Amino acid sequence: MGGLPAGAIPQDGHDFALWEKRIDALMVLCGGKGLFTVDGLRRALEDMGEDAFEKHSYYERWIAAVNQNLIEAGVYSLEELGQRMAAVSRRGATYGEAQDG
Amino acid sequence: MPHDHHDHFHHEGLSPSGHPYRSDNDEPLSYWQCMEIAVRELLIEKGQITPAEIAVQIDAMDARSPANGAAVVARAWVDPAFKQRLLDNAGDASREMGFDIGPLNLIAVENTADTHNLIVCTLCSCYPRNLLGLPPDWYKTREYRSRAVREPRAVLREFGVDLPAGTTVRVHDSTADMRYIVLPARPNGTDSMTETELASLVTRDSMIGTGLPRQP
Amino acid sequence: MADRVRVKSMMPPGHVRAPAYLRGKTGYIERPLGAFGNPEQLAYGLKADKKPLYRVRFTMAEIWGDDAENPSDTLDAEIYDHWLERL
Numbered sequence: 001m002g003g004l005p006a007g008a009i010p011q012d013g014h015d016f017a018l019w020e021k022r023i024d025a026l027m028v029l030c031g032g033k034g035l036f037t038v039d040g041l042r043r044a045l046e047d048m049g050e051d052a053f054e055k056h057s058y059y060e061r062w063i064a065a066v067n068q069n070l071i072e073a074g075v076y077s078l079e080e081l082g083q084r085m086a087a088v089s090r091r092g093a094t095y096g097e098a099q100d101g
Numbered sequence: 102m103p104h105d106h107h108d109h110f111h112h113e114g115l116s117p118s119g120h121p122y123r124s125d126n127d128e129p130l131s132y133w134q135c136m137e138i139a140v141r142e143l144l145i146e147k148g149q150i151t152p153a154e155i156a157v158q159i160d161a162m163d164a165r166s167p168a169n170g171a172a173v174v175a176r177a178w179v180d181p182a183f184k185q186r187l188l189d190n191a192g193d194a195s196r197e198m199g200f201d202i203g204p205l206n207l208i209a210v211e212n213t214a215d216t217h218n219l220i221v222c223t224l225c226s227c228y229p230r231n232l233l234g235l236p237p238d239w240y241k242t243r244e245y246r247s248r249a250v251r252e253p254r255a256v257l258r259e260f261g262v263d264l265p266a267g268t269t270v271r272v273h274d275s276t277a278d279m280r281y282i283v284l285p286a287r288p289n290g291t292d293s294m295t296e297t298e299l300a301s302l303v304t305r306d307s308m309i310g311t312g313l314p315r316q317p
Numbered sequence: 318m319a320d321r322v323r324v325k326s327m328m329p330p331g332h333v334r335a336p337a338y339l340r341g342k343t344g345y346i347e348r349p350l351g352a353f354g355n356p357e358q359l360a361y362g363l364k365a366d367k368k369p370l371y372r373v374r375f376t377m378a379e380i381w382g383d384d385a386e387n388p389s390d391t392l393d394a395e396i397y398d399h400w401l402e403r404l
Contacts, residue, residue: 001223003223003250006247009256009260013239019137021162022141023137024162024235026150033150035149042224058238063136063137064136070144075149076143076144081136081139084142084143088138095128095131095134095138
């Protein structure tokens with residue numbers, strides 16, 4: 001996107017929430033263990049298209065990229081992911097309630 | 102960093118900057134939060150990572166802040182030999198001060214009377230996070246990444262930095278394996294200040310290049 | 318005399334670290350950075366060759382032409398050897 005026309009830079013910020021810090025930690029830890037590379041994450045982010053940049057927040061895009069790379073590395077299957085996400089959703093309506101235990 | 106407990110939830114409360122974290126734990130579960138929980142649980146069950154490793158990594162990132170970079174800058178302001186080592190290899194100079202920056206490849210670029218440096222990553226959001234902590238939100242925006250390489254002076258004006266026409270602006274796009282930190286110029290009128298006092302003048306933005314150090 | 322180089326202007330699809338706005342632009346090598354794994358292989362889970370990496374300095378006039386905000390300001394970027402042509 002370097003050099004493309006764009007508007008004023010939004011200067012409001014936020015401190016990171018726990019789920020965002022966890023995604024950041026998963027990125028670093030999985031990279032350190034050789035499950036994927038930062039280049040693999042960037043490739044997955046780019047493949048989401050320009051659209052994703054507008055529609056999703058930073059760490060939303062990064063968990064999608066982490067998941068894409070873990071699937072490609074065979075760490076778990078799509079079936080396992082789908083079943084687990086369904087189970088997580090059934091635990092409760094909020095992030096706190098959806099934790100295991 | 103000292104680390105004496107592995108409670109997952111002890112990061113809540115106040116951030117290092119003194120702001121409450123977003124109260125995400127009692128808002129409706131989003132699709133992406135659901136994915137984060139599922140991915141994390143699967144990684145743990147498969148034996149790839151442990152909850153303790155996640156807690157330690159979050160602590161390590163929380164412990165990194167612009168204050169680390171400010172200490173490095175202040176040292177360079179008072180110690181010419183250290184400044185030379187910083188300009189030769191900023192990663193090793195930071196490690197010499199005891200900062201755990203992992204494998205970070207860091208280059209320091211020096212602001213002078215006639216040169217101003219500005220850091221950006223147009224391809225993603227590369228930032229010297231292992232020294233300064235996580236980047237500010239604006240650094241990751243489309244607006245900053247698009248414009249910093251094309252109209253850096255206009256961007257600087259939005260951040261309140263109006264450079265004389267005679268100053269050369271050097272923009273650094275972190276496109277690959279290096280990360281960058283700006284060594285700001287030491288403000289005038291600080292001759293009698295201690296290294297610790299000097300560090301308090303060094304802002305995060307002054308090390309990205311979108312700001313200048315505070316005046317004493 | 319500094320090494321003058323031009324960034325290749327090819328536009329293959331996929332993950333590439335040479336920014337599009339610098340393709341075909343001429344600059345000079347500001348410093349060599351050593352050799353790093355080729356991101357074009359790493360991004361696809363392939364075993365990566367080590368490729369020399371350089372910091373290349375461009376003038377804003379070279380990149381943006383008459384639209385440059387201040388022609389003599391500069392931009393540095395890290396470009397892999399296989400994306401550079403020596404002039």
